[in-house]
Amino acid sequence: MKPLTSPNPDKFSKALGMSYKGSNINGKIWIFVEEEADFVVEDNSEQMFHGRFTCPRIPNPIMLSAVYAKCTRGERLALWEKMRDITQVLEEMPWFIGGDFNTILSTRDRTGSDTNRQAEMVDFAEAIEDCRLMDPGIDGSEYTWAKNGLMERLDRVLVSETSSQLFDAIRVTNLPHIALDQGPILVRCRMPNNHEGGRAFRFQNMWVRHEGFAGVVQDDWMAPTEAPRLLNLKIKLARIKRKFKRWNKEVFENIHANLKTCEENIAVAQSEFEGNPSARNRAEVNKQIAEYILLLKMEEDFWG
Structure with a gap:
């Protein structure tokens, strides 16, 4: 979270439904985590808030770095060096680093201006290369910041090579701008499926959010089977499972x-x-x- 006011943990913890874990030294980066997760600070600077993140759904800790870079090339040099320093002590731990880097990585990351920013792009690219970071790609808007006809991709998420080994997939989505000139980023990771054998039926939580879910359940469950007791239940469960599979394909596939x-x-x-x-x-x-x-x-x- 990148605030424009002094930290108020109680107010924002209640609004987000998460626990406040601290802010960096100038109060411009805040960290909140869900219940049972934790974030232990390991490095705190003006442009980066870095620490160890643990969560019950993830078998191993991962390192997280939230970034809010300075506006000038000279000031950002300290950020690039900080990234290189962190790389030296990671010990092959998965690392996610993301936020507002306040610069672009290529000319494709900007439209609406032809200002030469080659030197800044080289600085950024060299830091990424030295830290052996990867860009997992994005969904959604190509740009994360827009103002007066100028649009740029200033915000991004980068991951270490070991991060791709921990997760089956890492997905980054640039969300739409809503009443702000800068859009948020959503990062989702999928854990490996270690189950052997055929693919088991899995109830999807997203189904219950659909307005037609209750009707699908009621219509199928209430249809008679002409079977006694436990056999009746077994037939209904098998039938509604088939119904869910068809309904999922028709409604949610796209x-x-x-x-x-x-x-x-x-x-x-x-x-x-x-x-x-x-x-x-x-x-x-x-x-x-x-x-x-x-x-x-x-x-x-x-x-x-």
Whole structure:
């Protein structure tokens, strides 16, 4: 979290439903974690807040670094050196580093300006290379910051090579800008599936978020089987399992494509609202954002 005010742990802990674990030395980076997770600070500087993250769902600790880089090339040199220093003491532990690096990595990361930023890009690229970090790629918007026609990808998440060995997949999504010039980033990781044999039926939490879920269950469960007691139950369970599989394929198979479509709809709605800030256009923006948040929750359930 990158705040613009002094830390207020109680207020934001309640709003986020998470525990506050501290801020960096200038108060510009805050860390919150979910219940039963922990973050132990190992390095604290003006541009980075670094520590060891543990979570019951992850078998091993991972190192996390939250970044809020300075605005000038000279000031960012200290950040690049800090990254190199951390690399020396990682001992092959998985490492995620992300946040606002306040610079781009290539000319593709910017549109709306032709200012030469070659030297800054080289500094950043050399730090990434020296630290043997990888960019897992992104979904969503190509840019994370926009103002007055200028758009840039200033925010990103990088991972160490060992991180890709711990997780089956690492997915980074640039979320839409909502009332801010900078958009948040969502990172999700999938643990390896160590189950042997055939693929077992798995109930997806995202199903219950769909407005048609209750109807699917009721219609199928209430249909008679003409069988006695336990056999009746067994037939109903097998039947609803088949129903869920078909329903999942029909309704949720394209959830990732639906997210992309929703992002495009938000961009259109926001553009129309900026041109005509009417109550109707504002309501349309809010509607599209609400639908996007619901889809994100469904996708998060799928990844969980």
